Amino acid sequence: xxxxxxxxxxxxxxxxxxxxxxxxxxxxxxxxxxxxxxxxxxxxxxxxxxxxxxxxxxxxxxxxxxxxxxxxxxxxxxxxxxxxxxxxxxxxxxxxxxxxxxxxxxxxxxxxxxxxxxxxxxxxxxxxxxxxxxxxxxxxxxxxxxxxxxxxxxxxxxxxxxxxxxxxxxxxxxxxxxxxxxxxxxxxxxxxxxxxxxxxxxxxxxx
Ligand code: E4P
Numbered sequence: 161x162x163x164x165x166x167x168x169x170x171x172x173x174x175x176x177x178x179x180x181x182x183x184x185x186x187x188x189x190x191x192x193x194x195x196x197x198x199x200x201x202x203x204x205x206x207x208x209x210x211x212x213x214x215x216x217x218x219x220x221x222x223x224x225x226x227x228x229x230x231x232x233x234x235x236x237x238x239x240x241x242x243x244x245x246x247x248x249x250x251x252x253x254x255x256x257x258x259x260x261x262x263x264x265x266x267x268x269x270x271x272x273x274x275x276x277x278x279x280x281x282x283x284x285x286x287x288x289x290x291x292x293x294x295x296x297x298x299x300x301x302x303x304x305x306x307x308x309x310x311x312x313x314x315x316x317x318x319x320x321x322x323x324x325x326x327x328x329x330x331x332x333x334x335x336x337x338x339x340x341x342x343x344x345x346x347x348x349x350x351x352x353x354x355x356x357x358x359x360x361x362x363x364x365x366x367x
Contacts, residue, residue, distance in 0.1 A: 161332060164213070164340035166320065168195040170205040172343045177211060184213030186266070186288075186320065186340040188244070200236075207240050215266045215286075215340075217244040226254035234263055242266050242285065247275045252282040259283025266318060271299075273307040280313035286338065287313065290321035291331065302330055309335030325349045 162183040165173050168191040176182055185206055192199050199216065206214050216233050220226045230243040242264040245251040255265045259282065266286040267279035271294060279287045289308060291301030301321075308317055318338040319331035325348045328339045341349075 162338040163328075163346075164215075164318070164338055165346060166191070166322070166340040166342050168192045168197070168202045169343065170195070170197070170202055173206065173211070174209050176343055176346055177209060182211075182346075183338070184215070184242070184340075185211050186215040186244070186318070188217045188268070189219060203237055203240070207237060212240060213242055213264075214240050215242045215244040215268075217268065221250065223250045223253040223257070226251060227257050230254065230258055230263060230265075244268050244288075247279055252278055255279065255282040255284055259285075267315075268320070270308075271304070273304065273311055276308040276313055276315070276317075277311055280315035284315045286318040287315045288318045288320040288340075291319055291327055292321035292323040294321075295323075302327070302334060305331050305334040305336055 164184040164186050165176055165182055166186045167173050168187045173185055192202055195202060203214055203216060218226050218229045220229060226245055233241050243258060244266045245255050246269050247267050255267055258265050264285040266288055267284040268288045270276050270287050270289045276287045289304050294301035305319055316337040318340060319336040320340050322328060322339055322341050322345055325345055328341060331339050
């Protein structure tokens, strides 16, 4: 079981990474845009504090675009780089080529078990089903995790687009290998009213 943060807010990430509970970070162009930083600055700041696994999304039109841009990232960021590619024909062709040269790929925007199967056959290290976006569209995100698990794909299931702590535990229970969560969801995972109440009482009684 691993927990990643889904963010490009480097200050917020570093604060949580310092808990020792975080194994990696996933970014996407929207998160990077919101951070107001250049992607390279985001990746470099995360690398500097030792984040071992950073999903870096590549945009492009063709297999060649994806492949050549991915190789540039790997040259620059080494083993910290996980290349994030869309679950499109060109994305999967590039994924297959990258897997042959041992580059970790996270195939993103997965909304069906058949996409998960193809991404796994393309040699992806991670496949990212988007739970929240499915639920937003009256589809069952958790059922997708279960369906993918039942196919016995060799790629690791990285549950993404998570909006609340309950979805984290459900996704793991259904077989997700990794959950990537926004920082506010990570913070909420600590919280329980009875824990707060208990701490308050024990602190009072200890006096
Ligand atoms: C995953 O890698 C994506 O960055 C992310 O989880 C998308 O989440 P959203 O649906 O909340 O944008």
